[in-house]
Amino acid sequence: MVDDHENKTIASETRAWANILAKNSRQFLESDNDNSQTALSSELKKLISTPLINRIHVYRLNEDSSIEYFSSYNKNHNFPAISDKIAQISQLSTIQYDENYLELIVKINQGQHTLGYLFIQSSLLEKQSFIKKLTYIMLSFLVFALIIAFGVSQWLFNKTNQPIVKLIEDVGQISQSKDFSIQLASQPYKELDILAKNINVLLLRTDKHINRIIDEHQHALSQNQALENRLSARTDALKESNQELLSTLEKLHEFQGQLVETEKMASLGDMVAGIAHEVNTPIGLGVTASSLLADKLNEIKVSFEDKTLKSSQLKKFLTDGVENVSIIFRNLERAAKLISSFKKVAVDQSSAETCTFNVHGLLDEVLLTLSAKLVSTNVTVSVICPEDLNIKSKPGPINQILINLILNSIYHAFEGLEHGTITINVMNLSDQLHINYSDDGLGIDNSVKAKIFDPFTTTKRGSGGSGLGMHLVYNLVTQALDGHIVLDDEPEHGVCFDITFPVELAAT
The missing domain is CATH 3.30.450.20 (PAS domain)
Structure with missing residues (x-):
């Protein structure tokens, strides 16, 4: 088998x-x-x-x-x-x-x-027979080859042993002395003589190679020394450049901080202008109504002094007086609410303290503060938020974020449009407040989306845009509120921002 x-x-x-x-x-x-x-x-x-x-x-x-x-x-x-x-x-x-x-x-x-x-x-027999024959042939050939090789090796050993031993001794002495300029003597056999000549050539080339290596080593040492000197000089210059760069970077950070503060004050200035315009109307109506009431009062006084006052005239004066006083009261109350709302929002903007507040009330105060801007630009704001949502967080940064986003939509998204809609959807999930802000405006160009939160990114370069509005929003979300903000690429029209940050629910 x-x-x-x-x-x-x-x-x-x-x-x-x-x-x-x-x-x-x-x-x-x-x-x-x-x-x-x-x-x-x-x-x-x-x-x-x-x-x-x-x-x-x-x-x-x-x-x-x-x-x-x-x-x-x-x-x-x-x-x-x-x-x-x-x-x-x-x-x-x-x-x-x-x-x-x-x-x-x-x-x-x-x-x-x-x-x-x-x-x-x-x-299985054919292969077995072939393998056996092949094995016998190979064994026979191997035995024959071994016999021939042994005989030839013995003859060569006897013929060449002495000259080879002498050649080995000479090569060993040259190797030990490391003097490769020594040459081997001629050998009695042609093959050994050729080998000796080739070894002599090798020794000569080795000697030249060693001398060349020594020269190159000396040259390399001098080159390395020169390179070290140049490297040291360049290192010193690089240190000076790095120091200048760090100084410039520090100044740039200071300048950036000043610009961010300027952006905050700019948004506050917009609110001041809006509040001034909005407060001017009820106060003007109150002044007009009070002037009219004063005139009527003078007429009644003259008629009373002349004893020409009629009951119908007094009745009309009382009716008109009640109406004018009602007008004065309503408009003064409206102005007081506007000033109170602005005052609260302005204080919240400048404060990063944690307190308990109602989210829906905060949104109402922001919208009331910006009502003049919204009405003048024909922008409608839709708020979806539970009225009983009370949280413990920082109202100041939230105010600033919402105001910047709304003003950004007014100045950029609805430019040239007759009407615009802003939707603010707020919900609390797993101790996280989610604010989804979206508008149906012109949207953001793809070339700007990738760097929308970078400082100095604006589409109104040279037209009053500082490019710090969205950078300020990003810093407020990520640093002041310890959250994150994402620009959604899905909407076909307008923009959509998802803002999430941790909060603590407060008892209602």
Whole structure:
């Protein structure tokens, strides 16, 4: 019996032959020609060029799933036909070993469709006989070669031992003394003499190479010293440049802080202008009504002094007086509310203290403060916020954030539009206050979106825009409120900001 390694080799060759023959058998199984069986048998004889294969069977799979014998191949008359292996297809799907041969069945496929099966039987004796012959030949050749090599080596050793020993000693002395200018003497044998001459050439080149390395080393030392001097000079210059850069950067940060404060005061100035305009109307109406009431009062006084006062005249004066006093009261009350709201918002803006407040009330105060701006620009603000939402946080930064966002929409988003809508949606989820701010304005250009929160980013460069509004909003959200703000890219029109920061719910 052959060993396991030889079995694996024969099995590998058998499987390779089975796949090749199965591939070449497909066209005959698909053919409806009556001579396809004979043609396949002839084709198998042409293809099989190895004595390893004893027998081949080809079975066809019919449409009714039945399997029938189709064609076969036998190596010679010493290998008579055997019974079909249809009943053993499942068993022989893996290689099965016998004492003198192995057997295997593989599928004949056309794409995903199975046309039939190919049975192959390979001899284990042919390979064993070939391997044994090859082994005997190799052993004989090896023994002969060893004998020849031993004899030649003995002869060469005897002939060349002394000159070689002398040559080795001379090379050893040169290596020990490291004087490569020494040359070896001529040798009695041509080959050794050539070797000695080549060694002399090598020694000469080695000596030149060592001298060149020494010179290059000295040159490299001088170059390194010069490089170190230049590097030291450049390092000193770089330190000075870095110091200047740090100083400039520190000044830039101071300047940026001043600009941010200026931006805060600018937004506060806008509110002051709006409040002044809004307060002017009710106070003007109050002044007009009080002047009219004073005139009427003088008329009544004159009539009373002249004793020409009529009851109808007094009744009309009382009616008009009540109406004028009502007008004066309503307008003064409206002005007082505006001033109170502005006062509260202005104080909150300048304060970063934590306190408890109602979110809906805070939004109402901001919108009341900006009502003049909103009315003059025809902008509607829709607020979605629970009225009983009380939180503990910093109202100042929230005020500043909302005012900056609303003013930004008024100045940029609704420029040139007849009407605009701003939506502010507020909710509390998992101790986080979520503010979704959106408008239906012109939107933000794609070239600006990526740097919307960077300082000095503005679309109104040269037209009064400082480019610090959204940078201020970003700093207030991330630093003062310890939250985060994201610009949503999804809306087709306008902008949408998602602001989230931690808060603590307060008892209502």
